[in-house]
Amino acid sequence: MRLFQNSGLYPTYLARLDRLACDACSFEERLRIFLADRFGALHFLQPVLDGDAEAFFTNGDDEVLQRSWARKNGMRGKPSLESILLAQIEHHQTEVFYNLDPVRYPSSFVRKLPGCVRKTLCWRAAPSGNADLTAYGAVLGNFPSILESWRSKGCRAELFFPALDPDMLEFGHGDRPIDVLFVGGYSRHHSERAKTLEEVAKLAGTHEVAFHLDSSRLTLLAESWLGSLVPLGKHKRPSAISRIAKPPIFGKQFYELIGKSKIVLNGAIDMAGSGRGNMRCFEAMGCGALLVSDAGDYPEGMKADTTMKTYASPQHAVEVISHCLEHWPHSAGIAAQGRAQLSEIYSKSRQWRDFLGIVERQ
Structure with missing residues (x-):
């Protein structure tokens, strides 16, 4: 063919x-x-x-x-x-x-x-x-x-x-110095996600939190010197986020970063109702990190408390992440189970x- x-x-x-x-x-x-x-x-x-x-x-x-x-x-x-x-x-x-x-x-x-x-x-x-x-x-x-x-x-x-990309198997077999990683878009269209990011960003005072954000043009404009001359304040990222925000990351560099992270935070945008299972879920679990994502209907292999963790609100996300880090050996076992199941199901x-x-x- x-x-x-x-x-x-x-x-x-x-x-x-x-x-x-x-x-x-x-x-x-x-x-x-x-x-x-x-x-x-x-x-x-x-x-x-x-x-x-x-x-x-x-x-x-x-x-x-x-x-x-x-x-x-x-x-x-x-x-x-x-x-x-x-x-x-x-x-x-x-x-x-x-x-x-x-x-x-x-x-x-x-x-x-x-x-x-x-x-x-x-x-x-x-x-x-x-x-x-x-x-x-x-x-x-x-x-x-x-x-x-x-x-x-x-x-x-x-x-x-x-x-899952077979190359993912190369990553995530050593230390994971990053406690929480988020990689994704940030714009006015991501309102619920933004609230969760703001709450989780506050953990940066006591944990290693890394946000690599692909911000919208409007957000970047609002945070520039030109943005200070026009009323774009509502499009700026909260200070808790902007303090730790880094540029977006892609490709094998992204795999490597997941492989160095204990937890990958995910938040769906309002596009598929209760349906869940965006690309970040597959990427996080495929590289062996613990996926912490918003509650919803996930595909086969993504099961709350068995192969991943879910949260119901921004504050609940902080609670789930904190608990997982406090009990990391158990959480690491959930992450390993998730990687194994997805490798079998989504080859x-x-x-x-x-x-x-x-x-x-x-």
């Missing part, structure tokens, strides 16, 4: 990739560096990570990467990124197209695909406004309520999960089998 998987990059991660690949002179070299850094690897299918000759992978929004391919393959002028992606698919003679960036490449793009493409699938586990994905053969995701919303729009939707081989099953049912 000739598989083509397309993904996309966070703007803040792109800056890291540009540094890592500053000496890369070809499409192949930049892509190799990206895949080695493991950003997003929980979503990448096994043939991609194995370097299968029939699997093609790209980041369709990486202009440096895509224009490098276009030049090598004789595309003249300055073609659009969409045109380059279509040319890659045709050149590859793709049979199955799997897109992790469908809002950028929605139904209108699918209708332009060359005739060699027999099956089309996309991943979307977040609300997407008025995005039209009905031309895809299936929309995949791991939140049942969001999948149901896609069905109500006329899409076929299938339950599908991330899988790359099982993810690939599940993907093939969905393709065959189309």
Whole structure:
């Protein structure tokens, strides 16, 4: 099966990739560096990570990467990124197209695909406004309520999960000097999460607490000198957070940081009702940290007090974290059980089998 998987990059991660690949002179070299850094690897299918000759992978929004391919393959002028992606698919003679960036490449793009493409699938586990994905053969995701919303729009939707990156096994086997780690977004859209972060940040006086925040542009503006000239105070981070906040972190550096942390704090945003199981859950447990996350309906393997811990309010999060640190040998056992269960349930081989099953049912 000739598989083509397309993904996309966070703007803040792109800056890291540009540094890592500053000496890369070809499409192949930049892509190799990206895949080695493991950003997003929980979503990448096994043939991609194995370097299968029939699997093609790209980041369709990486202009440096895509224009490098276009030049090598004789595309003249300055073609659009969409045109380059279509040319890659045709050149590859793709049979199955799997897109992790469908809002950028929605139904209108699918209708332009060359005739060699027999099956089309996309991943979307977040609300997407008025995005039209009905031309895809299936929309995949791991939140049942969001999948149901896609069905109500006329899409076929299938339950599908991330899988632990095998490289995660390298991390988390030594000391864990960081007591509490949070890595994630911070903006006005994360109101409940922000309250929890503020309360947990207060533990920094007695514990090693690390927050690596990908803050919104508005938050960064509010905290700049220019922000002091306009009424943006409500968008500033509370002082307890801003005192310990560090820049966002990605890829293998992120794995390494989790591997040095006892607890990884997670807080869902209001997008999937009571559904839980965002990427941070898989990343934290896969690298062997104790996941402490907000209460809700979690997928198989994520069970409160057995493989992870949950909290019901910002103050309760502080209580749970404090108790876990005070009784760390027991808490470490819960973390180890979580890592073992997720490694068994969410393997790359099982993810690939599940993907093939969905393709065959189309």
